[in-house]
Amino acid sequence: MKYLKHVGKYFLMLRQVFKKPQKWSVFREMLFREIEDLGLKSLGIIAFISFFVGGVVAIQTALNVDSPFIPKYLIGFATMRSMILEFAPTFMSVILAGKVGSYISSSIGTMRVTEQIDALEVMGINSLNYLVLPKIIATMFFYPLLISLAMFLGIFGGYVAGTLTNLFSSEDFLYGIRLDFDPYYIQYALIKTVVFAFVIATIPAYHGYYVKGGSLEVGRASTQAVVWTSVVIILLNYFLTQMLLA
Amino acid sequence: MIEVTDLYKEFKGIPVLKGVSTTFEKGVTNMIIGQSGSGKTVFLKCLVGLHVPDSGIICFDGRKQKELDIKEQRLLRQEIGMVFQGGALYDSLTVEENIMFPLKMFAEQSFSERMDRVNFVLKRVNLENANKKFPAELSGGMQKRVSIARAIVMNPKYLFCDEPNSGLDPNTATVIDNLIKEITEEYQIITVINSHDMNSVMEIGEKIILLKDGVKEWEGSNKEIFITENEAVVNFVYSSNLFKKVREAYLKETK
Numbered sequence: 001m002k003y004l005k006h007v008g009k010y011f012l013m014l015r016q017v018f019k020k021p022q023k024w025s026v027f028r029e030m031l032f033r034e035i036e037d038l039g040l041k042s043l044g045i046i047a048f049i050s051f052f053v054g055g056v057v058a059i060q061t062a063l064n065v066d067s068p069f070i071p072k073y074l075i076g077f078a079t080m081r082s083m084i085l086e087f088a089p090t091f092m093s094v095i096l097a098g099k100v101g102s103y104i105s106s107s108i109g110t111m112r113v114t115e116q117i118d119a120l121e122v123m124g125i126n127s128l129n130y131l132v133l134p135k136i137i138a139t140m141f142f143y144p145l146l147i148s149l150a151m152f153l154g155i156f157g158g159y160v161a162g163t164l165t166n167l168f169s170s171e172d173f174l175y176g177i178r179l180d181f182d183p184y185y186i187q188y189a190l191i192k193t194v195v196f197a198f199v200i201a202t203i204p205a206y207h208g209y210y211v212k213g214g215s216l217e218v219g220r221a222s223t224q225a226v227v228w229t230s231v232v233i234i235l236l237n238y239f240l241t242q243m244l245l246a
Numbered sequence: 247m248i249e250v251t252d253l254y255k256e257f258k259g260i261p262v263l264k265g266v267s268t269t270f271e272k273g274v275t276n277m278i279i280g281q282s283g284s285g286k287t288v289f290l291k292c293l294v295g296l297h298v299p300d301s302g303i304i305c306f307d308g309r310k311q312k313e314l315d316i317k318e319q320r321l322l323r324q325e326i327g328m329v330f331q332g333g334a335l336y337d338s339l340t341v342e343e344n345i346m347f348p349l350k351m352f353a354e355q356s357f358s359e360r361m362d363r364v365n366f367v368l369k370r371v372n373l374e375n376a377n378k379k380f381p382a383e384l385s386g387g388m389q390k391r392v393s394i395a396r397a398i399v400m401n402p403k404y405l406f407c408d409e410p411n412s413g414l415d416p417n418t419a420t421v422i423d424n425l426i427k428e429i430t431e432e433y434q435i436i437t438v439i440n441s442h443d444m445n446s447v448m449e450i451g452e453k454i455i456l457l458k459d460g461v462k463e464w465e466g467s468n469k470e471i472f473i474t475e476n477e478a479v480v481n482f483v484y485s486s487n488l489f490k491k492v493r494e495a496y497l498k499e500t501k
Contacts, residue, residue, distance in 0.1 A: 116336055118296055123324070
């Protein structure tokens with residue numbers, strides 16, 4: 001019952017969020033600020049992680065595929081598939097849920113406990129629309145770009161790892177990543193990313209917006225936001241994979 | 247005029263306001279006093295629309311709050327300025343941006359017109375050189391003054407202050423009190439202040455309402471509060487020896 005109550009409250013929150021912004025110029029300003037805070041400031045960590053994980057995936061695959069009957073180009077093939085289908089869209093989203101989710105939840109939560117949200121409401125501003133809608137648009141617009149970069153850097157990381165360790169040749173790797181390539185995989189990954197971006201923006205916003213108490217509760221809300229965002233991403237990933245690939 | 251009639255509010259079955267009725271006049275500093283848990287903050291939050299009363303009527307110059315549609319409610323709220331206990335300034339915005347925020351949202355003005363208005367209200371609260379500072383760089387008293395500046399920047403008809411002196415030293419508290427009183431008289435605003443601070447009550451409370459357990463226990467001015475025999479007022483206001491002696495001296499002098 002408690003969970004159902006939260007689900008209902010979450011959807012009621014969304015109803016307030018998706019209203020026409022009260023002033024477009026202010027909304028535009030907020031949107032660019034959110035793109036910077038939630039997107040551009042995550043570029044570094046996403047680039048770093050995807051490059052090195054791509055390298056590790058390639059090395060692990062090379063070390064585990066030591067049979068002479070298995071062609072070396074499968075290393076590139078496996079790296080490409082794992083980066084595009086799962087690693088970049090899903091696991092980068094889980095990482096973003098931690099980084100961005102805690103930021104969203106704690107910033108909105110702090111605004112709640114310091115009465116800044118009340119101040120918005122007293123002024124006659126729809127605080128949910130003002131605070132959350134730019135975050136949703138910013139993440140849904142920017143994360144596909146971020147995840148596309150993660151896909152590229154992951155595969156590039158695999159390529160660099162191969163050339164540095166001599167575990168496989170760059171020709172084999174390049175042949176492998178092009179083998180049986182279906183552009184739909186990119187589409188699939190980007191659809192998942194957009195859905196996850198929505199989750200990353202809204203679930204932490206919900207936890208932050210309805211926090212009650214002080215700084216301790218804001219911390220708790222932030223932790224809960226990250227946990228629930230990750231859980232929902234993993235569950236949605238399961239259903240989306242079934243729906244889009246099966 | 248703000249007319250409040252028979253206001254009731256409860257939380258999870260526990261009544262917090264039990265039929266409060268009163269009126270607040272223009273150009274007068276109205277103060278709501280009472281012990282912690284007496285319902286002061288809930289009352290103020292009902293007035294500004296942050297809480298919806300369970301029953302009762304709040305009427306702003308003939309406009310009944312609960313009969314207004316969302317658009318009318320938003321328009322009414324644009325006529326309200328509020329000074330929050332902790333200031334409620336936006337941390338990521340400078341002083342200037344904080345004050346300009348309501349203008350950006352609601353006023354159809356050019357940037358230079360908005361800037362002029364911001365500088366005018368900053369001057370009014372004696373904070374001329376703080377434009378580019380962030381709230382974290384200001385003292386408590388300065389934050390309160392910025393909060394007052396933000397509350398009056400839209401030329402509100404109604405000003406609500408929730409414990410504007412909390413956490414301030416007596417000197418700064420007096421400065422804030424006087425500022426609120428001056429602004430109220432100068433712009434003929436209806437001002438309602440929630441306070442624990444007896445110095446403020448005595449100094450600027452032209453109309454004082456004492457709430458006790460969600461009921462309006464007493465209503466009068468800062469002159470009448472000295473002579474009243476109301477038990478709740480005597481117990482609350484004169485709970486300290488200093489105020490008891492001040493009262494005795496006042497009564498002796500006036501006899």
